[in-house]
Amino acid sequence: MNTKRQYKTYTSEFKTEALALISEQGYSVQEAASALGIANSLLYSWKQKAEEQANSTVVPDERTELLALRKEVKQLRMEKEILKKASAFFAKEMK
Structure with missing residues (x-):
C-alpha cells in the first residue's frame, strides 16, 4: 500500500492574519499557533520569511x-x- 502524505496548504491571507496576531495584537508565537491550530515551527518559519522579505531590497x-x-x-x-x-x-x- 503506497500512501503519499498530504500536506495542508494555507492561503497567503491566512498567513498574513496569523502574523498579524503576533505583530499587531501582541500574541506570542505559541499562543497564536495554538489558537489557529497550527504548529509553532510553521508559524516561526512564516515569521522568519516575512522578516526576510521586509528586510530585502x-x-x-x-x-x-x-x-x-x-x-x-x-x-x-x-x-x-x-x-x-x-x-x-x-x-x-x-x-
Whole structure:
C-alpha cells in the first residue's frame, strides 16, 4: 500500500492574519499557533520569511523574475549534463 502524505496548504491571507496576531495584537508565537491550530515551527518559519522579505531590497517583481531565472538555470544545467553524457557516449561509439 503506497500512501503519499498530504500536506495542508494555507492561503497567503491566512498567513498574513496569523502574523498579524503576533505583530499587531501582541500574541506570542505559541499562543497564536495554538489558537489557529497550527504548529509553532510553521508559524516561526512564516515569521522568519516575512522578516526576510521586509528586510530585502528586492521588489516583488524582481523576486518573481529571480525565481524564474533560478528555475531556468537549473533546467539548463540539467540539459548541459545530459548533453555531456550523450557526447561521451557517442564518442565511445565512434572509436
